Amino acid sequence: MEELVALLREKGYKITPQRRAVIAALLESEKFPTAQQVLEIVKKTNPDVSLDTVYRNLGLLIELNIVYEINTQSSAGNVFEIVHIHHEHHHHLVCLVCGKTECIDICPVNQDYIAEVEKRGFEVTGHTFEFYGKCQKCREAKS
Numbered sequence: 841m842e843e844l845v846a847l848l849r850e851k852g853y854k855i856t857p858q859r860r861a862v863i864a865a866l867l868e869s870e871k872f873p874t875a876q877q878v879l880e881i882v883k884k885t886n887p888d889v890s891l892d893t894v895y896r897n898l899g900l901l902i903e904l905n906i907v908y909e910i911n912t913q914s915s916a917g918n919v920f921e922i923v924h925i926h927h928e929h930h931h932h933l934v935c936l937v938c939g940k941t942e943c944i945d946i947c948p949v950n951q952d953y954i955a956e957v958e959k960r961g962f963e964v965t966g967h968t969f970e971f972y973g974k975c976q977k978c979r980e981a982k983s
């Protein structure tokens with residue numbers, strides 16, 4: 841937590857109580873929370889915070905590579921995780937039935953792809969990749 845706060849300060853961002861609460865909510869969530877779930881946690885200490893404020897803070901944290909947004913393709917919305925400090929670059933499995941999200945320690949993008957893209961004069965600054973499907977539990981429930 842304090843490391844993340846220090847990083848934000850270093851980059852010239854003010855640490856508002858809301859911003860601190862958003863980071864704390866992400867850190868204390870057991871599973872990956874949606875923006876709505878982040879809001880519910882933040883509201884316990886900052887009752888006046890709006891969903892808008894949560895989105896704005898999440899947007900900033902994403903830009904700074906502190907938070908990663910996982911596209912769940914679900915109506916409940918995308919989920920978020922703290923990536924800075926705790927994880928190396930990695931990707932996710934998303935269950936389209938129950939919404940369960942899991943980290944997976946592989947990256948399908950290799951240097952050949954990057955080289956191919958750079959041939960076009962394009963500078964790569966990042967990529968996203970998610971596996972979609974059915975988790976083991978949901979598969980077992982069906983059969």
Ligand SMILES: [Zn+2]
Nearest residue numbers: 935938975978
């Ligand atoms: Zn599932």
Ligand SMILES: [Zn+2]
Nearest residue numbers: 921931942943
């Ligand atoms: Zn992850």
Ligand SMILES: [Zn+2]
Nearest residue numbers: 930947948949
């Ligand atoms: Zn990757």
